Amino acid sequence: MYGTRRWLLCASLCVSAASAAYAGPTAEVIHWWTSGGESAAVKQVAQAYRDAGGTWVDTAIAGGDQSRAVTINRIIGGNPPAAAQFNTSKQFLDIIEEDMLGTVDDVARRDHWDQVLPAPIVDVIKVRGHWYAVPMNLHMLTWIWYSKAAFAKAGIAREPASMDELFADLDKLKAAGLIPLAHGGQAWQENLLFSMVLANFGGRDLYLKVVRDRDQAAIRSDAFRKVLVAFKRLQGYVDPASPGRNWNDATALVIAGKAGMQIMGDWAKGEFIAAGQAPGRQFGCLPGLSADTPYLIQGDVFVFPKTDDAGTLRAQKLLVDVVDKPAVQRAFNKLKGSIPVRLDADDSGFDACARQGMAILRDPRRPVGVPEIYLSPDQNGALQDVLTAFWNTDMPVERAQNSIASALRY
């Protein structure tokens, strides 16, 4: 009697364990999409995964830095998630070199990623012939957002088409009693502003020589010095309350018409739209000063830590299939405010700014990566330290030039 009961207990436990194992794959996913729009976007992906028969275990961690630290610690600790978010950058290169990431070569070959993804993205996720990450989205980081009302008040008839025209417009905005440039004085925003000046004013060649090749001669050149001077000149057009301000508070100044323009990534568009404004009507979006300026892109990817566990491997395989589907990427990007990463994506249903961006993306001469795509996290950080110090102090331009040279030497 006693023995029988024990046997029954074991049987029921064993059955339930077995049924869990065959209930379809379970994927734990670490990401930092926690704000309103982002979390709505990732829910679309989770739902698509469930519809495909998988179980999505959501581990959302606020803050990219924190989230990446948790992922890396768990990989080192031998308890990795099935998938984790990273920026499209060199953040996960070290994990690849330690041979701790699985490849997604099958899907990449099947879907011809070599042809349908922008080159700067391919360079980051393809290492020594193997594909290590599934790109989810693209952001363009250096849009110029401007208030139509402010431009009208300052008497600016058309969008600036060169750095000189940009400065002339800023002068007009200043004369009209407005804040010419809405800026949040945080290091990453100063970094972004600098990338914009380097790309628009320095041009594609200088941009790539400095941030991709870390060419010491280019950094010490006169052309680069002029870029630094122009960057610093912008500081004369921000208001005194800018240090420490968040990017969305700066966007709010443009929305209210108190400031003329802001240089920010395409996530700023969400703020305008949330305030009931429409692109081309109350605000304008300008992807660059001329028709051939570099278009600075970055995005997010999922990586899949290496594992021997058959269940996790199946979960990863299913997840790769799901997140690579064009329909899933469209649903995700519409809510996230970014654009699909595939060049052959259908642009219907996206707003005017996003459609403009998707068209530019197809021109192979225009997309380049943001500095983070080419630099290691510590090189990028060192560059950012110099730029924010140069922006905030009266550091002579020669010294900034020297400091950038030594920041990018290592």
Add this chain to the structure above:
Amino acid sequence: MARRSLSRATPYAALLPMAVVAALGYLGAGLWTFYISLTGSRTFPSGHFIGFAQYHRLFDNERWMLSLHNLAAYGVLFVLASLVIGFLLAVFIDQNVKGEGVFRTIFLYPYAMSFVATGLVWQWLLTPGDGVDGALRALGFTHVRFDWIVSQDHAIYTVVAATVWQASGLVMALMLAGLRGIDPEIWKAARLDGIPAWRVYAQIVLPMLWPTIATVLLLLATAVAKLYDAVVAMTQGGPGIASEVPAKFIMDHLFLRSNVGLASAGAIVLLVPVLALLAPYAYARSRKEAA
């Protein structure tokens, strides 16, 4: 016989776990950090030996140099101010004031709270337009601008002020314990001789408090070396890199910037001044014990 040796071994057995933790946790981790600082480790610790290249890079880094400079300026001001204010508070309470317990609690309270929270309050207080600046203007001082926290040259002093506010209560508590330990006969004798109270404090009590002061100095010095939370909560190292400190540099490179090697080199460099402060203290103590 066996029993006697057992009772002799007991204290050692009781100390053993702590000794092992200290040896592995502190010495071991210190040696490991030094080893890593000689390698080219990035996200992961690696055995790729590159000599002192990380140290070379560290001292070629503008932010690190500024951090050291800030730490020195901060350290001197913070230690002196906490010591003086803490001592004066202790003397004040030592005058048998009414409601001593209330004052003691008030002065000690800042130390009991997390600086992540109080640092944020300080940041609000110091934000130009609000807080102190706004209050001054509301009171009619329209020409006064109090914008130290966003100023390149003054941001680090706001960190000094906030941390002195936090630490001086602890200094007071320790000093007060020291003052209470002074033989009342000394006070009686001084009173008979007609010596004014301030001279008794300055010339008799203060020298007698030396062991307490040494302890306080040691506590404050370690607080200087590990300064991190106040900066993160108040200025995030800004404006620009004006209020960066070494501990923040190390944390940033350990995690955000994935350069464990450079962070370890920074940690080892930061250990040097701590040892330089500790060594004379340990030496003085060992001499005292020998005597």
